[in-house]
Structure formats: C-alpha cells, structure tokens
Amino acid sequence: MKRSSYIVLGVVSAIFVLSWVMKSMSLSEVDDSIMQGFLLTVSAFLTLSIFSFLYKDNPFYKFAEHLFVGVSAAFWMCQGFWSTLVGNLIPRVSESLSGFFMVPYQPGSFNFHYWIPVILGLLLLMRLAPKGGWLSRWPLAFIVGTTAGLNFIKYLRSDFIDQVSSTFVPLLGDETNKWTGVGDFFSNLSLSADSQFVALLANWVIFVGVFSGLVYFFFSKEHKGVFGVGSRVGIWILMITFGASFGYTVMGRISLLVGRLTFLFRDWLGLIS
Amino acid sequence: MKRQIPYALVFLFGLFMVFQYFVPHESSEWAYEFLLDWIMIIGIFALALGIWSLFHLSVEKIRARKEGHGYSYITLAGLFVMIAFGFTARHGESWGFYLVWVFTYLMTIMLAARTLAASNEPGKRNMFMVATLGFLVATIAIAIFDDSWSFYFYTSEGLENSMWRRFFDFVMMPILSTMFSLLAFFIASAAYRAFRARNVLATLLLVAALIVMLRFNPWFPQMAGLSNWLMNVPNLAAQRAIVIGIGLGIVATALKVILGIERGYMGKG
Incomplete structure (x- = not known):
C-alpha cells in the first residue's frame, strides 16, 4: 500500500471512532447505546462507501460490495434453512428432530413422500463429488421438468389468454x-x-x-x-x-x-x- | 444412461404438470402441492451448493493471489458472521463471551481458508494449521462453557438472535438501498443524453417521462390525472403487447424443454 493510502485509512478510522463515540454519547438515554452508536456508524460508513463509487471505483466501495455478497448469501441460506427445512420439512419427517428444533410435529400418512426431495437434494450435492457429478442431473431434471410444465400453463394462461381476452x-x-x-x-x-x-x-x-x-x-x-x-x-x-x-x-x-x-x-x- | 434418465424425468414431470391443470380432482391438486414443496426443499440444497461455491471461489482467489484477493477475506467474514448470527441465540440479558466467540470462530474460518490457500507452501501451511487448531479449540471451549448463549434457534416469532436482525438492518439494507439509489445519478446522466427532442419518437419518450416524473409535483396538480391515464392506458397497451410476446416465448421454451429439443441446461459431459 502507498503512504497516501495509509493516511486515508487512518483518517477514515479516526472519523469512524469519533462518530461511534459521539453517537453513543448522544444516545446515552437508550439501552445498549454503545452498540447502537456502533451500528449507526457502521451503517453510515457503508452508505458513504457505496456513494464513493460516484467518484471512482475505490477500496471502500469494494469493501462494502464484497461484504454485501457474503452477508446476503448467508442471509438467504439461513432464511431458507429456518423457513423451509425447519419450518416445512422437519415437522413432517421426524418427531425427534421437530422436538430438537422446537417446531410442532405434523403427523400425516403421506409424510414419507417428503424424504424424496431430501434424497434428490443430497443427489444435487453429488456435483461436488469427483465421479458422481452426473447424479446431480436427476434433481436438476426434476426441477427443470416441473418448472417447465408449471410455466407452460401459467404463462399460457396469464400472459397470453388473459391478456388477449382483456384486449x-x-x-x-x-x-x-x-x-x-x-x-x-x-x-x-x-x-x-x-x-x-x-x-x-x-x-x-x-x-x-x-x-x-x-x-x-x-x-x-x-x-x-x-x-x-x-x-x-x-x-x-x-x-x-x-x-x-x-x-x-x-x-x-x-x-x-x-x-x-x-x-x-x-x-x-x-x-x- | 447418464443423460437419458434426466431427459425422461424432465418429460414425465413436465407432462404431469401440464396435464394436472386439466384434471379438477383433489388427488391432482394434492400431487401438485407436493411437487411445489419438493422444488422448495431441493432449492435449499442448491443454496448450500451456492454457499460452497462462494467459499471455494474465495479460497481459490486467495490461493492464486489474484488481484484484489484481500477482499475475499471480507466476503468470507461477512458470510460466516451472518451464518453464526443465524444459528445462535442468547438466553438471558447478557451476551457473556459471545462476541469473543464470534471473533475466535471468525479467526478459525479465516485461518482455515489461509491454510487451504497455502497448500503449495508446506511451511506456511503448517503454521496456519496450528493457528487454526488453536482458535478452533478456543471456539469450541467458549461454546461449551459459556451458558449465556447457545445453538438454540427458532421460535414462533422467527429467528431469535437480535444480532441477526441488526446485521440485516444496519449492514445489508443500507448497502442494498444505497446501491439502488446510486442508480439515480446514472439514470440522470443517461436522461441528459437520451432526452433530447431530436425527432418524434424521442419527443414522445421525453414528454411521457416528464409527465410521470411530475406526477407528485405540487405545482402541477393536473399532472397526477394525466400521469395515471398514461400509466393505465397507453402504457398498459404496450406492456400487454410485450407481455404477450414474452408469454409466447416462455411457452415455446417450456415446450422445447419438455420435449427434449432444448438441452442446454444439462451442461456438458
């Protein structure tokens, strides 16, 4: 790094700490004021980092951009895990796992069918295996086929027939x-x-x-x-x-x-x- | 065999989804609901595959010392901190050693990535491996002995960890909304170049955009009615023409996929 880069980094760090301290002091009547002050400063820093792209591509923008990629990927994964796997799948396939995750078990005579997507999902992970990659095409084929059939009817009805009749x-x-x-x-x-x-x-x-x-x-x-x-x-x-x-x-x-x-x-x- | 079975699966499930629409029986609807649930469940595994791909790509960038490889550490840090917040929650009022645990956990991940990246340098690799193990032991020890938080997850109100919500509100949303708001500047710049009444078509574009942009302007209250008419009538007509074209395109593509004419999704090999 150049000397000027260290100076810029130092100045930004000093402003960050100053903002944190001042913000925490201004929020002293609020519970958890130090954390609130820190989070508001982080939020402002990230906002300004993105705005800095208006000048030109720079390390602060890249920092915010890369952070966003990681955070959003994890966010959607966790969201999917809790809402779909824990919320919909586990209550139907396992009583003990439902107890572990504290979700109400939903017994049903056809619940064993839910093991099929689990198996297909695991086959999808075979893409990572050096020799079993071709097995991942089965779940892919299932998704592609089902989605194609679904879209065929859905778009034929909503984007063609309904639009023509409304015209x-x-x-x-x-x-x-x-x-x-x-x-x-x-x-x-x-x-x-x-x-x-x-x-x-x-x-x-x-x-x-x-x-x-x-x-x-x-x-x-x-x-x-x-x-x-x-x-x-x-x-x-x-x-x-x-x-x-x-x-x-x-x-x-x-x-x-x-x-x-x-x-x-x-x-x-x-x-x- | 490696390709024929997938093509047969695409055909069977595609055909089933088309025909079930015309069968007004509860068993058909039941199967339809089941298949939609299956897609969602398989999608989560695909998401895990995506996370692995992101991790692998970041480590590879660090290993090859590509330009800007330092930012890959930021991606990994964001990824694993959010995962930690998504899978842990506190029990009482105090966080105890939670932030120390997050730090040691993060260091374990970073050093593990560095160890993987240094696979061609045995000396460095061993050094990073020892450091990784040290932080791993500390991470496990804190997780076992600190009672103020745990890998306790779900309540009826949703995710329990307030850090998860705070990271979403103070990190993810500011970046996302600022990135989109940044487009206002680029759109203004594009408008300056595009909005010149050089001919009839450019004039129509300019006038329509101005009417819509002045919709909520207090000095031209009559613009609201005109703008609404523009959005609900001529705009609707052209959008409908575009939508009909898109719909026909999607239907044709879906048919090609079901019949096995379009096979690009299967990849090579």
Missing part, C-alpha cells in the same frame, strides 16, 4: 356507458374521467395499442403499406411506455436516494429533525 374491450359502449347513438355521444361530449368519451378513448387506445405493438414485433413480414402504418403506431405507443417506465424508475431511485440522505443527515449526523 377485446367494447369499442362503442360498455356496462356503465351504453351506446345510444352518435347524437347523444356528441351532445354529452366531456373530458371528465367518468365520461363516455374518455372511457371509449381508453378502450380504443388499448385495442389499437396492443395490436400495433404486436405488429411492430412481428418481423416475418416487411413493415410496408398498412402493416407499416401499424408498425409506426406501435413504435409510438412503445416509446410512450418506455418514457413512462423510465420516469417511474427515476422516481423510485430518487425516493431511495432521499431515504439514504435522510438517514445520513437525520439519523447519523442529527442535522435535520
């Missing part, structure tokens, strides 16, 4: 706004949210938008003539969607940023109330 909306009138003729339509023309005009406009935009969007994604025919017009309308609708999604994402990220800045200026530094 065929009434184009002249619906339950609340019955079509009573052109004269009535124009005499009651209004831009209020519950007017017939706005409801029909929405239905037309959805119907035309979905079809033109699909036309844009259909590449087996050249986009010329009527098909080309449909494709052009499709890309307009898609650009509106991309803009709206972009704006929505920006707002979400800004909201997170405000949350982190609030933490730094209120919870850590105490500069805002």
